[in-house]
Amino acid sequence: MIKINLLPREEQKRKISVKIPQAVTVTLMILVAVGMWAYWRSLKGELERLRVDSAGIRSEIARAKQIVQLVEQYERDKKQLKDRLTLIQGLISAQGSAVRLLDGISQAVPDDVWLVGIAKVSGRLVLQGYASSHFAVANLMLALERLKPRIVSVELSVIERQIHENKPVERFEIVAGLPG
Helix, strand or coil, X not given: CCCCCCCCCCCCCCCCCXXXXXXXXXXXXXXXXXXXXXXXXXXXXXXXXHHHHHHHHHHHHHHHHHHHHHHHHHHHHHHHHHHHHHHHHHHHHHXXXXXXXXXXXXXXXXXXXXXXXXXXXXXXXXXXXXXXXXXXXXXXXXXXXXXXXXCCEEEEEEEEEEEECCEEEEEEEEEEECCC
């Protein structure tokens, strides 16, 4: 017996299946591989560029360190020169007062007085010498008193009569106070 189905056909939902040919898959795989290779090349180029930049920056840092060392050396030299200049100016000012003091003493010494020693002891000036008389020593002391800004006080410390080359002379020691 033959059966014939007269009922309308039930439509079955068809699944659409698209078959991708193998050539497309292979092409897609090749494109992905080429893309990955291109990305790798760009990363490799970027890495090389960064290495070159890093080397450049390192050399720039080395040059900057040398410049910093030169600047530090310059600052040390500048400070040393300023210290020397200050010292020299102090010596010049001190020398000036000492030179003026000795010049004043040389002008104050009368003709009949001769000095054998001048020393600075504990902030005081000690003058030792010989004179032909007491009056010559007194004249010297008066002349030293006139050097008032450079000498603040004049005192006779020692005076004694001695014989020098068969002539009587007065050996003296005068102590003069210095300012400061």
